[in-house]
Amino acid sequence: MTGGSTALRLSGVSKQHGRGPQAVRALDGIDFQVAQGSFVAVMGPSGSGKSTLLQCAAGLDRVSTGTVRIGEVAVSELDESQRAMLRRDRVGFVFQHYNLLPGLTAAQNIEVPARLAGRRANPAVIDDLAARVGIVDLLRRRPAQLSGGQQQRVAIARALVTGPEIVFGDEPTGALDTAAARQVLTLMRDLVHRERQTIVMVTHDPVAAAHADRVVFLADGRIVDEDENPSVDGVLRRMSRLEKPRC
Structure with a gap:
Protein backbone atom coordinates (compact mmCIF):
# COMPACT_ATOMS: atom_id res chain seq x y z
CA MET A 1 0.00 0.00 0.00
CA THR A 2 1.25 3.47 -0.75
CA GLY A 3 1.07 6.35 1.63
CA GLY A 4 -1.58 8.92 0.89
CA SER A 5 -3.79 6.58 -1.13
CA THR A 6 -7.49 6.45 -0.35
CA ALA A 7 -8.95 3.10 0.69
CA LEU A 8 -12.55 4.31 1.03
CA ARG A 9 -14.40 7.36 -0.22
CA LEU A 10 -18.06 8.32 0.22
CA SER A 11 -19.20 11.36 -1.76
CA GLY A 12 -22.60 12.94 -1.22
CA VAL A 13 -24.00 9.69 0.13
CA SER A 14 -27.59 9.59 1.32
CA LYS A 15 -29.68 6.60 2.31
CA GLN A 16 -33.44 6.72 2.63
CA HIS A 17 -35.65 3.95 3.96
CA GLY A 18 -39.22 3.93 2.68
CA ARG A 19 -41.10 6.52 0.67
CA GLY A 20 -43.48 9.38 1.15
CA PRO A 21 -44.25 10.93 4.55
CA GLN A 22 -43.07 7.80 6.38
CA ALA A 23 -39.60 7.88 4.76
CA VAL A 24 -36.59 7.91 7.07
CA ARG A 25 -33.34 9.50 5.95
CA ALA A 26 -30.65 7.42 7.66
CA LEU A 27 -27.70 9.16 5.93
CA ASP A 28 -27.85 12.72 4.66
CA GLY A 29 -25.12 13.93 2.30
CA ILE A 30 -22.13 12.09 3.78
CA ASP A 31 -18.65 13.02 2.54
CA PHE A 32 -16.13 10.69 4.15
CA GLN A 33 -12.78 9.22 3.21
CA VAL A 34 -10.30 6.85 4.80
CA ALA A 35 -6.62 6.76 3.93
CA GLN A 36 -4.97 3.42 3.31
CA GLY A 37 -3.20 2.11 6.37
CA SER A 38 -5.33 4.04 8.86
CA PHE A 39 -7.69 3.08 11.69
CA VAL A 40 -10.94 5.07 11.80
CA ALA A 41 -13.69 4.74 14.39
CA VAL A 42 -17.27 5.86 13.77
CA MET A 43 -19.38 6.94 16.76
CA GLY A 44 -22.71 8.62 17.40
CA PRO A 45 -25.87 8.40 19.46
CA SER A 46 -28.36 5.60 18.88
CA GLY A 47 -30.07 6.14 15.53
CA SER A 48 -27.35 8.44 14.21
CA GLY A 49 -26.65 6.30 11.14
CA LYS A 50 -23.49 4.44 12.22
CA SER A 51 -24.59 0.99 11.13
CA THR A 52 -26.09 2.30 7.89
CA LEU A 53 -22.83 4.06 7.10
CA LEU A 54 -20.91 0.82 7.59
CA GLN A 55 -23.38 -1.20 5.52
CA CYS A 56 -23.29 1.26 2.63
CA ALA A 57 -19.51 1.66 2.77
CA ALA A 58 -18.98 -2.11 2.73
CA GLY A 59 -21.40 -2.74 -0.13
CA LEU A 60 -23.88 -4.58 2.09
CA ASP A 61 -26.58 -2.04 1.22
CA ARG A 62 -27.16 0.29 -1.72
CA VAL A 63 -27.03 4.05 -1.30
CA SER A 64 -29.98 6.18 -2.39
CA THR A 65 -27.76 8.93 -3.82
CA GLY A 66 -24.04 9.61 -4.03
CA THR A 67 -21.08 7.34 -4.67
CA VAL A 68 -19.04 4.86 -2.63
CA ARG A 69 -15.57 3.80 -3.73
CA ILE A 70 -13.30 1.13 -2.30
CA GLY A 71 -9.97 1.92 -3.88
CA GLU A 72 -10.79 2.69 -7.49
CA VAL A 73 -13.95 0.57 -7.58
CA ALA A 74 -17.28 2.43 -7.58
CA VAL A 75 -19.19 0.11 -5.24
CA SER A 76 -22.39 2.11 -5.61
CA GLU A 77 -22.48 1.32 -9.35
CA LEU A 78 -22.23 -2.46 -8.92
CA GLY A 92 -12.96 -8.21 5.51
CA PHE A 93 -15.55 -8.16 8.30
CA VAL A 94 -15.26 -8.51 12.07
CA PHE A 95 -18.53 -8.67 14.01
CA GLN A 96 -19.50 -8.35 17.66
CA HIS A 97 -20.51 -11.99 18.01
CA TYR A 98 -17.62 -13.60 16.06
CA ASN A 99 -19.90 -15.71 13.79
CA LEU A 100 -17.56 -18.70 13.90
CA LEU A 101 -18.86 -22.08 12.72
CA PRO A 102 -19.01 -24.31 15.83
CA GLY A 103 -18.22 -27.55 14.05
CA LEU A 104 -14.97 -26.27 12.52
CA THR A 105 -11.58 -25.81 14.10
CA ALA A 106 -10.03 -22.36 14.37
CA ALA A 107 -7.88 -23.09 11.31
CA GLN A 108 -10.91 -24.21 9.30
CA ASN A 109 -12.87 -21.12 10.36
CA ILE A 110 -10.04 -18.89 9.17
CA GLU A 111 -10.15 -20.62 5.79
CA VAL A 112 -13.90 -20.16 5.25
CA PRO A 113 -13.73 -16.99 3.05
CA ALA A 114 -11.20 -18.67 0.76
CA ARG A 115 -13.42 -21.76 0.54
CA LEU A 116 -16.41 -19.59 -0.36
CA ALA A 117 -14.31 -18.12 -3.15
CA GLY A 118 -13.73 -21.63 -4.49
CA ARG A 119 -10.15 -22.08 -3.41
CA ARG A 120 -8.12 -23.45 -0.51
CA ALA A 121 -5.98 -21.18 1.62
CA ASN A 122 -2.31 -22.08 1.64
CA PRO A 123 -1.54 -23.70 5.04
CA ALA A 124 1.43 -21.35 5.30
CA VAL A 125 -0.98 -18.40 5.03
CA ILE A 126 -3.11 -19.81 7.88
CA ASP A 127 0.01 -20.29 10.01
CA ASP A 128 1.19 -16.76 9.24
CA LEU A 129 -2.19 -15.26 10.13
CA ALA A 130 -2.30 -17.30 13.35
CA ALA A 131 1.11 -15.92 14.30
CA ARG A 132 0.05 -12.37 13.49
CA VAL A 133 -3.03 -12.54 15.72
CA GLY A 134 -1.47 -14.69 18.47
CA ILE A 135 -3.37 -17.98 18.15
CA VAL A 136 -0.70 -20.37 16.88
CA ASP A 137 -1.41 -22.88 19.65
CA LEU A 138 -5.19 -22.74 19.17
CA LEU A 139 -5.65 -23.72 15.54
CA ARG A 140 -6.98 -27.22 16.26
CA ARG A 141 -9.52 -26.05 18.84
CA ARG A 142 -13.18 -25.47 18.11
CA PRO A 143 -14.95 -22.24 19.13
CA ALA A 144 -16.47 -23.78 22.30
CA GLN A 145 -12.92 -24.43 23.52
CA LEU A 146 -11.90 -20.78 23.10
CA SER A 147 -12.47 -17.68 25.20
CA GLY A 148 -14.31 -14.71 23.71
CA GLY A 149 -11.08 -12.86 23.07
CA GLN A 150 -9.55 -15.90 21.39
CA GLN A 151 -12.64 -16.33 19.20
CA GLN A 152 -12.40 -12.72 18.11
CA ARG A 153 -8.74 -13.22 17.20
CA VAL A 154 -9.81 -16.14 15.01
CA ALA A 155 -12.46 -13.88 13.47
CA ILE A 156 -9.83 -11.21 12.73
CA ALA A 157 -7.58 -13.80 11.07
CA ARG A 158 -10.59 -14.95 9.03
CA ALA A 159 -11.20 -11.34 7.95
CA LEU A 160 -7.60 -11.07 6.74
CA VAL A 161 -7.28 -14.40 4.89
CA THR A 162 -8.18 -13.00 1.46
CA GLY A 163 -5.78 -10.04 1.85
CA PRO A 164 -8.56 -7.43 1.92
CA GLU A 165 -8.00 -3.79 1.06
CA ILE A 166 -10.16 -2.76 4.01
CA VAL A 167 -11.62 -4.40 7.12
CA PHE A 168 -14.92 -3.24 8.61
CA GLY A 169 -15.57 -3.85 12.31
CA THR A 178 -12.30 -5.28 29.49
CA ALA A 179 -9.02 -7.20 29.35
CA ALA A 180 -9.92 -9.16 26.20
CA ALA A 181 -11.24 -6.01 24.52
CA ARG A 182 -7.99 -4.18 25.20
CA GLN A 183 -5.97 -7.07 23.72
CA VAL A 184 -8.11 -7.19 20.57
CA LEU A 185 -7.93 -3.41 20.12
CA THR A 186 -4.16 -3.46 20.54
CA LEU A 187 -3.99 -6.19 17.91
CA MET A 188 -6.12 -4.17 15.50
CA ARG A 189 -4.02 -1.07 16.04
CA ASP A 190 -0.82 -3.07 15.45
CA LEU A 191 -2.22 -4.47 12.19
CA VAL A 192 -2.74 -0.90 11.03
CA HIS A 193 0.50 0.65 12.23
CA ARG A 194 2.86 -2.25 11.49
CA GLU A 195 1.24 -3.83 8.44
CA ARG A 196 -0.66 -0.89 6.90
CA GLN A 197 -4.02 -2.67 7.11
CA THR A 198 -7.00 -0.30 6.81
CA ILE A 199 -9.75 -0.64 9.43
CA VAL A 200 -13.06 1.17 9.83
CA MET A 201 -14.81 0.35 13.11
CA VAL A 202 -18.26 1.30 14.35
CA THR A 203 -18.34 1.41 18.14
CA HIS A 204 -20.22 2.91 21.06
CA ASP A 205 -17.22 2.49 23.39
CA PRO A 206 -14.98 5.56 23.96
CA VAL A 207 -12.11 3.30 25.05
CA ALA A 208 -12.32 1.39 21.76
CA ALA A 209 -12.56 4.61 19.76
CA ALA A 210 -9.47 6.03 21.50
CA HIS A 211 -7.39 3.22 19.95
CA ALA A 212 -8.15 4.59 16.47
CA ASP A 213 -6.12 7.19 14.59
CA ARG A 214 -9.25 9.22 13.95
CA VAL A 215 -12.82 9.28 15.22
CA VAL A 216 -15.77 10.48 13.11
CA PHE A 217 -18.96 11.46 14.92
CA LEU A 218 -22.42 11.15 13.39
CA ALA A 219 -25.75 12.68 14.40
CA ASP A 220 -29.00 12.53 12.43
CA GLY A 221 -27.25 10.94 9.47
CA ARG A 222 -24.59 13.64 9.13
CA ILE A 223 -20.94 13.89 10.12
CA VAL A 224 -20.91 16.59 12.75
CA ASP A 225 -17.46 16.30 14.36
CA GLU A 226 -14.06 14.60 14.04
CA ASP A 227 -11.15 13.94 16.38
CA GLU A 228 -7.76 13.22 14.82
CA ASN A 229 -5.98 12.72 18.14
CA CYS A 247 -31.97 13.62 26.95
Whole structure:
Protein backbone atom coordinates (compact mmCIF):
# COMPACT_ATOMS: atom_id res chain seq x y z
CA MET A 1 0.00 0.00 0.00
CA THR A 2 1.25 3.47 -0.75
CA GLY A 3 1.07 6.35 1.63
CA GLY A 4 -1.58 8.92 0.89
CA SER A 5 -3.79 6.58 -1.13
CA THR A 6 -7.49 6.45 -0.35
CA ALA A 7 -8.95 3.10 0.69
CA LEU A 8 -12.55 4.31 1.03
CA ARG A 9 -14.40 7.36 -0.22
CA LEU A 10 -18.06 8.32 0.22
CA SER A 11 -19.20 11.36 -1.76
CA GLY A 12 -22.60 12.94 -1.22
CA VAL A 13 -24.00 9.69 0.13
CA SER A 14 -27.59 9.59 1.32
CA LYS A 15 -29.68 6.60 2.31
CA GLN A 16 -33.44 6.72 2.63
CA HIS A 17 -35.65 3.95 3.96
CA GLY A 18 -39.22 3.93 2.68
CA ARG A 19 -41.10 6.52 0.67
CA GLY A 20 -43.48 9.38 1.15
CA PRO A 21 -44.25 10.93 4.55
CA GLN A 22 -43.07 7.80 6.38
CA ALA A 23 -39.60 7.88 4.76
CA VAL A 24 -36.59 7.91 7.07
CA ARG A 25 -33.34 9.50 5.95
CA ALA A 26 -30.65 7.42 7.66
CA LEU A 27 -27.70 9.16 5.93
CA ASP A 28 -27.85 12.72 4.66
CA GLY A 29 -25.12 13.93 2.30
CA ILE A 30 -22.13 12.09 3.78
CA ASP A 31 -18.65 13.02 2.54
CA PHE A 32 -16.13 10.69 4.15
CA GLN A 33 -12.78 9.22 3.21
CA VAL A 34 -10.30 6.85 4.80
CA ALA A 35 -6.62 6.76 3.93
CA GLN A 36 -4.97 3.42 3.31
CA GLY A 37 -3.20 2.11 6.37
CA SER A 38 -5.33 4.04 8.86
CA PHE A 39 -7.69 3.08 11.69
CA VAL A 40 -10.94 5.07 11.80
CA ALA A 41 -13.69 4.74 14.39
CA VAL A 42 -17.27 5.86 13.77
CA MET A 43 -19.38 6.94 16.76
CA GLY A 44 -22.71 8.62 17.40
CA PRO A 45 -25.87 8.40 19.46
CA SER A 46 -28.36 5.60 18.88
CA GLY A 47 -30.07 6.14 15.53
CA SER A 48 -27.35 8.44 14.21
CA GLY A 49 -26.65 6.30 11.14
CA LYS A 50 -23.49 4.44 12.22
CA SER A 51 -24.59 0.99 11.13
CA THR A 52 -26.09 2.30 7.89
CA LEU A 53 -22.83 4.06 7.10
CA LEU A 54 -20.91 0.82 7.59
CA GLN A 55 -23.38 -1.20 5.52
CA CYS A 56 -23.29 1.26 2.63
CA ALA A 57 -19.51 1.66 2.77
CA ALA A 58 -18.98 -2.11 2.73
CA GLY A 59 -21.40 -2.74 -0.13
CA LEU A 60 -23.88 -4.58 2.09
CA ASP A 61 -26.58 -2.04 1.22
CA ARG A 62 -27.16 0.29 -1.72
CA VAL A 63 -27.03 4.05 -1.30
CA SER A 64 -29.98 6.18 -2.39
CA THR A 65 -27.76 8.93 -3.82
CA GLY A 66 -24.04 9.61 -4.03
CA THR A 67 -21.08 7.34 -4.67
CA VAL A 68 -19.04 4.86 -2.63
CA ARG A 69 -15.57 3.80 -3.73
CA ILE A 70 -13.30 1.13 -2.30
CA GLY A 71 -9.97 1.92 -3.88
CA GLU A 72 -10.79 2.69 -7.49
CA VAL A 73 -13.95 0.57 -7.58
CA ALA A 74 -17.28 2.43 -7.58
CA VAL A 75 -19.19 0.11 -5.24
CA SER A 76 -22.39 2.11 -5.61
CA GLU A 77 -22.48 1.32 -9.35
CA LEU A 78 -22.23 -2.46 -8.92
CA ASP A 79 -25.16 -4.86 -8.96
CA GLU A 80 -25.77 -7.27 -6.08
CA SER A 81 -23.69 -10.13 -7.51
CA GLN A 82 -20.80 -7.79 -8.27
CA ARG A 83 -20.96 -6.33 -4.76
CA ALA A 84 -20.95 -9.85 -3.32
CA MET A 85 -17.77 -10.63 -5.27
CA LEU A 86 -16.17 -7.40 -4.10
CA ARG A 87 -16.98 -8.20 -0.46
CA ARG A 88 -15.63 -11.72 -0.90
CA ASP A 89 -12.36 -10.72 -2.52
CA ARG A 90 -11.49 -7.24 -1.24
CA VAL A 91 -13.29 -6.63 2.06
CA GLY A 92 -12.96 -8.21 5.51
CA PHE A 93 -15.55 -8.16 8.30
CA VAL A 94 -15.26 -8.51 12.07
CA PHE A 95 -18.53 -8.67 14.01
CA GLN A 96 -19.50 -8.35 17.66
CA HIS A 97 -20.51 -11.99 18.01
CA TYR A 98 -17.62 -13.60 16.06
CA ASN A 99 -19.90 -15.71 13.79
CA LEU A 100 -17.56 -18.70 13.90
CA LEU A 101 -18.86 -22.08 12.72
CA PRO A 102 -19.01 -24.31 15.83
CA GLY A 103 -18.22 -27.55 14.05
CA LEU A 104 -14.97 -26.27 12.52
CA THR A 105 -11.58 -25.81 14.10
CA ALA A 106 -10.03 -22.36 14.37
CA ALA A 107 -7.88 -23.09 11.31
CA GLN A 108 -10.91 -24.21 9.30
CA ASN A 109 -12.87 -21.12 10.36
CA ILE A 110 -10.04 -18.89 9.17
CA GLU A 111 -10.15 -20.62 5.79
CA VAL A 112 -13.90 -20.16 5.25
CA PRO A 113 -13.73 -16.99 3.05
CA ALA A 114 -11.20 -18.67 0.76
CA ARG A 115 -13.42 -21.76 0.54
CA LEU A 116 -16.41 -19.59 -0.36
CA ALA A 117 -14.31 -18.12 -3.15
CA GLY A 118 -13.73 -21.63 -4.49
CA ARG A 119 -10.15 -22.08 -3.41
CA ARG A 120 -8.12 -23.45 -0.51
CA ALA A 121 -5.98 -21.18 1.62
CA ASN A 122 -2.31 -22.08 1.64
CA PRO A 123 -1.54 -23.70 5.04
CA ALA A 124 1.43 -21.35 5.30
CA VAL A 125 -0.98 -18.40 5.03
CA ILE A 126 -3.11 -19.81 7.88
CA ASP A 127 0.01 -20.29 10.01
CA ASP A 128 1.19 -16.76 9.24
CA LEU A 129 -2.19 -15.26 10.13
CA ALA A 130 -2.30 -17.30 13.35
CA ALA A 131 1.11 -15.92 14.30
CA ARG A 132 0.05 -12.37 13.49
CA VAL A 133 -3.03 -12.54 15.72
CA GLY A 134 -1.47 -14.69 18.47
CA ILE A 135 -3.37 -17.98 18.15
CA VAL A 136 -0.70 -20.37 16.88
CA ASP A 137 -1.41 -22.88 19.65
CA LEU A 138 -5.19 -22.74 19.17
CA LEU A 139 -5.65 -23.72 15.54
CA ARG A 140 -6.98 -27.22 16.26
CA ARG A 141 -9.52 -26.05 18.84
CA ARG A 142 -13.18 -25.47 18.11
CA PRO A 143 -14.95 -22.24 19.13
CA ALA A 144 -16.47 -23.78 22.30
CA GLN A 145 -12.92 -24.43 23.52
CA LEU A 146 -11.90 -20.78 23.10
CA SER A 147 -12.47 -17.68 25.20
CA GLY A 148 -14.31 -14.71 23.71
CA GLY A 149 -11.08 -12.86 23.07
CA GLN A 150 -9.55 -15.90 21.39
CA GLN A 151 -12.64 -16.33 19.20
CA GLN A 152 -12.40 -12.72 18.11
CA ARG A 153 -8.74 -13.22 17.20
CA VAL A 154 -9.81 -16.14 15.01
CA ALA A 155 -12.46 -13.88 13.47
CA ILE A 156 -9.83 -11.21 12.73
CA ALA A 157 -7.58 -13.80 11.07
CA ARG A 158 -10.59 -14.95 9.03
CA ALA A 159 -11.20 -11.34 7.95
CA LEU A 160 -7.60 -11.07 6.74
CA VAL A 161 -7.28 -14.40 4.89
CA THR A 162 -8.18 -13.00 1.46
CA GLY A 163 -5.78 -10.04 1.85
CA PRO A 164 -8.56 -7.43 1.92
CA GLU A 165 -8.00 -3.79 1.06
CA ILE A 166 -10.16 -2.76 4.01
CA VAL A 167 -11.62 -4.40 7.12
CA PHE A 168 -14.92 -3.24 8.61
CA GLY A 169 -15.57 -3.85 12.31
CA ASP A 170 -19.10 -3.72 13.73
CA GLU A 171 -18.74 -3.33 17.51
CA PRO A 172 -15.85 -5.86 17.44
CA THR A 173 -15.22 -5.62 21.19
CA GLY A 174 -18.85 -5.30 22.28
CA ALA A 175 -19.09 -8.87 23.61
CA LEU A 176 -15.69 -8.94 25.32
CA ASP A 177 -14.61 -8.22 28.88
CA THR A 178 -12.30 -5.28 29.49
CA ALA A 179 -9.02 -7.20 29.35
CA ALA A 180 -9.92 -9.16 26.20
CA ALA A 181 -11.24 -6.01 24.52
CA ARG A 182 -7.99 -4.18 25.20
CA GLN A 183 -5.97 -7.07 23.72
CA VAL A 184 -8.11 -7.19 20.57
CA LEU A 185 -7.93 -3.41 20.12
CA THR A 186 -4.16 -3.46 20.54
CA LEU A 187 -3.99 -6.19 17.91
CA MET A 188 -6.12 -4.17 15.50
CA ARG A 189 -4.02 -1.07 16.04
CA ASP A 190 -0.82 -3.07 15.45
CA LEU A 191 -2.22 -4.47 12.19
CA VAL A 192 -2.74 -0.90 11.03
CA HIS A 193 0.50 0.65 12.23
CA ARG A 194 2.86 -2.25 11.49
CA GLU A 195 1.24 -3.83 8.44
CA ARG A 196 -0.66 -0.89 6.90
CA GLN A 197 -4.02 -2.67 7.11
CA THR A 198 -7.00 -0.30 6.81
CA ILE A 199 -9.75 -0.64 9.43
CA VAL A 200 -13.06 1.17 9.83
CA MET A 201 -14.81 0.35 13.11
CA VAL A 202 -18.26 1.30 14.35
CA THR A 203 -18.34 1.41 18.14
CA HIS A 204 -20.22 2.91 21.06
CA ASP A 205 -17.22 2.49 23.39
CA PRO A 206 -14.98 5.56 23.96
CA VAL A 207 -12.11 3.30 25.05
CA ALA A 208 -12.32 1.39 21.76
CA ALA A 209 -12.56 4.61 19.76
CA ALA A 210 -9.47 6.03 21.50
CA HIS A 211 -7.39 3.22 19.95
CA ALA A 212 -8.15 4.59 16.47
CA ASP A 213 -6.12 7.19 14.59
CA ARG A 214 -9.25 9.22 13.95
CA VAL A 215 -12.82 9.28 15.22
CA VAL A 216 -15.77 10.48 13.11
CA PHE A 217 -18.96 11.46 14.92
CA LEU A 218 -22.42 11.15 13.39
CA ALA A 219 -25.75 12.68 14.40
CA ASP A 220 -29.00 12.53 12.43
CA GLY A 221 -27.25 10.94 9.47
CA ARG A 222 -24.59 13.64 9.13
CA ILE A 223 -20.94 13.89 10.12
CA VAL A 224 -20.91 16.59 12.75
CA ASP A 225 -17.46 16.30 14.36
CA GLU A 226 -14.06 14.60 14.04
CA ASP A 227 -11.15 13.94 16.38
CA GLU A 228 -7.76 13.22 14.82
CA ASN A 229 -5.98 12.72 18.14
CA PRO A 230 -8.58 10.80 20.16
CA SER A 231 -8.42 10.19 23.88
CA VAL A 232 -11.05 8.55 26.07
CA ASP A 233 -11.86 11.85 27.80
CA GLY A 234 -12.03 13.74 24.51
CA VAL A 235 -14.36 11.18 22.94
CA LEU A 236 -16.57 11.22 26.03
CA ARG A 237 -16.85 15.02 25.90
CA ARG A 238 -17.82 15.01 22.25
CA MET A 239 -20.36 12.23 22.74
CA SER A 240 -21.84 14.04 25.72
CA ARG A 241 -22.46 17.12 23.59
CA LEU A 242 -24.11 15.04 20.88
CA GLU A 243 -26.36 13.18 23.28
CA LYS A 244 -27.53 16.13 25.40
CA PRO A 245 -30.33 17.28 23.04
CA ARG A 246 -31.73 13.73 23.14
CA CYS A 247 -31.97 13.62 26.95
